Amino acid sequence: MNDIHSRIEAPRAALGGRLAILGHHYQSDEVIAHVDFRGDSLELSRRVPQLSAEHIVFCGVFFMAESAAVLARKGQRVHIPAPEAGCTMSNMAPAPLLTAVLEALSRGGRRVTPLTYVNSSAEVKAVCGRFGGSVCTSANAKTMLAWALDQGEAVLFLPDKNLAANTADALGLPRDERHVLDIRALGNRLDLAAASRARLLVWPGCCSIHHRLRARDVAEARAAHPGCLMAVHPECPDETVRAADAAGSTSFLIDFTAKAPAGSTVVIGTEEALVHRLAKQYAGEKTVLPLKDVRCGNMAKTTPERLAALLETLDRAGPVRVAPEIAESANLALRRMLDACARA
Numbered sequence: 377m378n379d380i381h382s383r384i385e386a387p388r389a390a391l392g393g394r395l396a397i398l399g400h401h402y403q404s405d406e407v408i409a410h411v412d413f414r415g416d417s418l419e420l421s422r423r424v425p426q427l428s429a430e431h432i433v434f435c436g437v438f439f440m441a442e443s444a445a446v447l448a449r450k451g452q453r454v455h456i457p458a459p460e461a462g463c464t465m466s467n468m469a470p471a472p473l474l475t476a477v478l479e480a481l482s483r484g485g486r487r488v489t490p491l492t493y494v495n496s497s498a499e500v501k502a503v504c505g506r507f508g509g510s511v512c513t514s515a516n517a518k519t520m521l522a523w524a525l526d527q528g529e530a531v532l533f534l535p536d537k538n539l540a541a542n543t544a545d546a547l548g549l550p551r552d553e554r555h556v557l558d559i560r561a562l563g564n565r566l567d568l569a570a571a572s573r574a575r576l577l578v579w580p581g582c583c584s585i586h587h588r589l590r591a592r593d594v595a596e597a598r599a600a601h602p603g604c605l606m607a608v609h610p611e612c613p614d615e616t617v618r619a620a621d622a623a624g625s626t627s628f629l630i631d632f633t634a635k636a637p638a639g640s641t642v643v644i645g646t647e648e649a650l651v652h653r654l655a656k657q658y659a660g661e662k663t664v665l666p667l668k669d670v671r672c673g674n675m676a677k678t679t680p681e682r683l684a685a686l687l688e689t690l691d692r693a694g695p696v697r698v699a700p701e702i703a704e705s706a707n708l709a710l711r712r713m714l715d716a717c718a719r720a
Contacts, residue, residue, distance in 0.1 A: 383684035384410045391690070396429035397683075398444070400436035401626040402647045402675040405656075407435050407683060416626040417443075417494045418513040422714065424448060431690055435678045437461045438696075442498040445696040446706045453695035457686045458677035463495050468581030469535035471499035476563045478507055478532065481571055487528030488577065491520055493536050495583070498698045498706045500534070505705035510712035514610050515625035517543040519720045520713060521576075525549075530574060532557075535581030542610040542617050544576055556580055585670045586611035589645045593668050594619040601641045601665070607632040608645030608667065616645065626650060636662055647672050 388395060388410070398420050399411035408414055413423050417440065424432065424447040432454045434441040441456035448454055474490070481488045490509035492500050501511055508527060512520035521543045524531040533540040537556060544554060555574035558565040571577055589612045598604060607622040607629050617623040622632055629644050633654050636642045638661050644651045645667035655664040686693060698706065 380680045380684055384680060384687060387687040387690065391431065394430045396427050397433045397435065398423065400440060401650045402672055403435050403678060404649055405653055406680045407678055410683060411435060416513065416515055418515040419627060421447065421710065431455060433686065435683065437463050437674050439463055439466050439495060439497060441696045442698055443494060443710060445698050446498060446703050447710060455686055455690065455693055455695055457682040461674040461677040463674060464584045465495045465535055465581050466497055469496055469500055469579055471497060471503050473559060473563060474500055474503050474534065477557065477559060477566065480563060480566055480568065481532065481577065486530065486572065488530045488532050489524045489527040490532045491524040492534050493539060496535060498702050501709045502702045502705035505709035509709060511709050512713060513625065514539060515627055516717050518546050519717055522547060523716045525575065530577055532577045534579030536583060536611055537578050537580050538582055538587065538613050539610050540578045541614040542623060545614060549576055554578060583611040585647055585672050587613060588670055589616050589667055591615040591619040597643045597667055601643065604641040604643050605636050606643045612645055620645065633658065633664055638662055641665065643667050647675065
């Protein structure tokens with residue numbers, strides 16, 4: 377590991393201000409040790425436009441690096457150590473299908489505003505930009521859904537049905553004003569009559585990691601640790617969120633743990649890398665436990681070895697590229713999010 381540490385730190389020192397390394401909270405401790413900035417998707421999105429570095433290395437999954445490339449200024453190059461690190465949720469919403477669904481939903485002249493979770497491709501963000509929509513993260517989903525509801529007659533929230541349900545609950549949107557779309561058969565099974573009566577149209581995707589955290593896991597944790605404090609990620613099923621004490625983004629979960637009283641037991645429902653980091657950070661002060669050990673294999677694809685290999689060849693490495701016509705519309709969607717959150 378010392379050799380890997382040197383292989384990362386030597387090019388970092390040589391590049392100096394030409395380099396900025398960003399890391400998502402779900403990255404391993406061994407990777408996080410070398411980043412300049414860490415955060416959740418919203419924090420890192422806000423950070424990108426402020427950077428002056430020529431090279432931006434994003435330790436996370438591909439859609440995050442794509443978003444960084446869309447937000448980066450001319451002349452900046454965005455890189456990712458593991459380009460194959462995808463996202464199963466993102467794959468559940470292909471851009472051509474989204475376009476077909478939006479066209480069908482809007483055929484009668486109804487204005488449907490698409491709101492895509494940041495866990496989506498640049499192409500999907502671009503579709504949302506062209507249809508007058510925007511992007512949200514788990515940290516600002518409530519703000520952005522309220523924004524989207526003000527834009528027209530209905531909102532199409534994609535791709536995460538769980539985040540949609542939990543955010544709608546937080547806003548007090550009645551369940552009879554929601555409709556989960558049937559997107560099978562290339563969108564030919566849409567119930568357009570039911571959709572026309574709903575204010576919130578929900579894409580049926582989910583996070584394969586957080587969807588595994590169930591209300592029964594909450595009940596078992598409470599039985600095993602009486603009096604524990606419990607917070608989960610809003611990508612969890614809505615019954616899991618209702619059973620917990622609180623729900624929020626990775627930054628919220630970090631803050632929830634920090635504010636828990638000394639001596640308490642805190643159970644956190646999210647990807648295990650973050651929970652185990654919190655457990656180490658607060659060892660001896662409070663007990664931090666995972667609701668269940670769930671690991672994102674795609675996040676784990678970024679290793680110190682992959683980071684070192686990228687940094688050693690950075691000036692020759694191909695950056696993340698987004699076609700100009702896609703970048704322009706995706707940037708519009710992302711900027712709408714940043715602007716709306718700045719005003720909130």
